[in-house]
Amino acid sequence: MSVRHFVSVFDIIGPIMVGPSSSHTAGAVRLGLVARAILGEQPAEALIELHGSFAHTGRGHGTDRALVAGLLGMKPADDRIRHSLELAAAAGMRIRFAEADLGQDAHPNSARLTLGANQRRVTVEGASIGGGMIRVTRIEGYDVLFTGEHDALIVVAEDRPGTIHTVTGLLLAHQINIAFSRVERRQRGGEAIMIFETDDPIPALIPETITDFYWVRWARHVPKVTD
Amino acid sequence: MFDSLAEMVAQAENRGLPLHEIVLQAEMAHSGKPRAQLRSRMKERLDVMRRAADEGVSRPVMSLSGISGGNAYRFWQWLADHEPLTGPILSRAVARAMAVNEVNAGMGCIVATPTAGSAGILPAVLLTLQEARGFDDEALVDALFTAAGIGVVIIRRASVSGAAGGCQAETGSAAAMAAAAATELLGGTPRQAAQAVAITLKNMLGLVCDPVAGLVEVPCVKRNAAGAAQCFIAVDLALAGVESVIPPDEVIDAMASIGRHMDERFKETALGGLAATPTGRRLAQIVLSANPFTVSVGSQSTG
Numbered sequence: 001m002s003v004r005h006f007v008s009v010f011d012i013i014g015p016i017m018v019g020p021s022s023s024h025t026a027g028a029v030r031l032g033l034v035a036r037a038i039l040g041e042q043p044a045e046a047l048i049e050l051h052g053s054f055a056h057t058g059r060g061h062g063t064d065r066a067l068v069a070g071l072l073g074m075k076p077a078d079d080r081i082r083h084s085l086e087l088a089a090a091a092g093m094r095i096r097f098a099e100a101d102l103g104q105d106a107h108p109n110s111a112r113l114t115l116g117a118n119q120r121r122v123t124v125e126g127a128s129i130g131g132g133m134i135r136v137t138r139i140e141g142y143d144v145l146f147t148g149e150h151d152a153l154i155v156v157a158e159d160r161p162g163t164i165h166t167v168t169g170l171l172l173a174h175q176i177n178i179a180f181s182r183v184e185r186r187q188r189g190g191e192a193i194m195i196f197e198t199d200d201p202i203p204a205l206i207p208e209t210i211t212d213f214y215w216v217r218w219a220r221h222v223p224k225v226t227d
Numbered sequence: 228m229f230d231s232l233a234e235m236v237a238q239a240e241n242r243g244l245p246l247h248e249i250v251l252q253a254e255m256a257h258s259g260k261p262r263a264q265l266r267s268r269m270k271e272r273l274d275v276m277r278r279a280a281d282e283g284v285s286r287p288v289m290s291l292s293g294i295s296g297g298n299a300y301r302f303w304q305w306l307a308d309h310e311p312l313t314g315p316i317l318s319r320a321v322a323r324a325m326a327v328n329e330v331n332a333g334m335g336c337i338v339a340t341p342t343a344g345s346a347g348i349l350p351a352v353l354l355t356l357q358e359a360r361g362f363d364d365e366a367l368v369d370a371l372f373t374a375a376g377i378g379v380v381i382i383r384r385a386s387v388s389g390a391a392g393g394c395q396a397e398t399g400s401a402a403a404m405a406a407a408a409a410t411e412l413l414g415g416t417p418r419q420a421a422q423a424v425a426i427t428l429k430n431m432l433g434l435v436c437d438p439v440a441g442l443v444e445v446p447c448v449k450r451n452a453a454g455a456a457q458c459f460i461a462v463d464l465a466l467a468g469v470e471s472v473i474p475p476d477e478v479i480d481a482m483a484s485i486g487r488h489m490d491e492r493f494k495e496t497a498l499g500g501l502a503a504t505p506t507g508r509r510l511a512q513i514v515l516s517a518n519p520f521t522v523s524v525g526s527q528s529t530g
Binding site for chain 1: 258268292335340342349375378387390440441514515
């Protein structure tokens with residue numbers, strides 16, 4: 001655990017979680033939850049690729065069950081996590097697991113989740129960095145960085161003037177304060193991904209409204225995954 | 228919050244307040260949340276701890292991997308008609324410490340205190356003192372704030388991660404946190420609570436993290452039992468006025484230094500110590516050979 005400016009008593013006495021490992025289990029549930037939220041619905045199919053320690057000791061730590069539990073919408077303290085593979089099968093979710101080398105820069109506890117449902121498909125890559133904390137590092141091939149410790153609004157849209165203004169204007173109209181924001185694009189005038197981490201929950205109306213703009217490909221609210 | 232136990236103790240002494248109150252006020256100041264909300268959040272954690280401890284002694288709980296489990300229940304049953312050398316209080320704390328860690332290994336719900344692998348010690352110590360000495364839940368919530376304050380200082384000066392500092396950093400920190408909490412609960416002064424931290428940590432310095440197959444069970448479950456015992460020894464000594472020659476903050480710094488110099492094989496890599504014994508390697512092969520990451524589940528699965 002890295003030393004932050006302030007360590008809360010609930011970082012020490014917590015999180016409440018099902019075992020056996022805060023990084024291999026609780027963090028994995030949170031990665032699954034974030035990926036589910038980015039897809040925007042429960043996935044019908046999932047390819048789960050495990051890297052490093054996740055691949056090597058994941059089974060004994062229940063990392064496979066934890067990731068799937070997150071895809072089912074469970075939180076780290078959910079007693080049903082240990083049964084998640086069976087529950088996913090019962091829900092008709094098709095899941096494949098594979099080992100993958102996500103590169104030298106990837107954290108040892110990393111996973112790539114490729115999810116599909118109806119017409120939607122999304123690839124999310126992230127890591128469990130200790131104590132149940134996570135960071136999401138790639139979405140649809142864009143390099144990103146967010147932690148799930150705040151509510152987030154993610155927008156993928158044409159890279160054109162006024163997009164950020166439009167989004168922040170909507171957030172302002174709902175009195176939602178932005179804690180952090182980040183914009184990444186692959187090339188000028190192409191597509192860009194925007195991530196706004198906020199201090200307050202984001203009403204469903206906001207991503208819906210944004211998605212209605214013709215130059216926006218998709219927008220999602222990713223609720224925070226910490227307590 | 229606090230960078231040293233010396234600072235925390237000095238503030239408590241100057242203001243004539245117990246450590247738990249100093250910690251709670253610091254958390255209120257940082258988070259902007261009211262006292263009642265922080266206390267009820269802590270109470271919620273106490274309830275989860277109690278459920279885990281109760282579950283682990285009331286039935287045999289096996290680990291997910293199947294290589295360990297059921298020992299807390301076995302010991303609890305044995306205690307019913309035997310007189311343990313460790314006496315009625317410590318023996319029950321030992322049972323509860325193992326119980327919580329077995330529940331953890333079985334994918335049950337626990338509170339990481341400070342980590343999942345060391346989650347048995349603090350609940351075991353506090354719940355057993357409640358049973359033996361009649362403390363109410365409010366007193367236990369106070370004690371959890373004391374424990375948290377110690378953990379904050381340890382994180383700021385050292386680490387609570389086995390991967391960074393070995394088992395001393397996990398079960399050592401947990402036992403030290405529990406020792407301060409228990410000392411204060413039993414009427415000790417802030418200074419005595421800090422001394423209990425120093426004595427506990429000193430007795431656990433150098434402990435390596437060498438889990439079989441990299442899993443949080445062998446030897447973690449029994450190390451939680453040992454952590455509870457070290458805690459009780461230190462609490463009694465501190466309450467009697469025994470002090471550590473090396474001050475508490477310097478002991479924490481020594482732990483940090485030992486952790487930094489500890490060979491990587493002994494920092495949760497499963498490459499050394501018990502993990503590298505013939506039996507440890509054999510168990511690892513059994514666990515890891517059942518690699519699930521090539522299988523499918525769901526309607527496409529052919530089993």
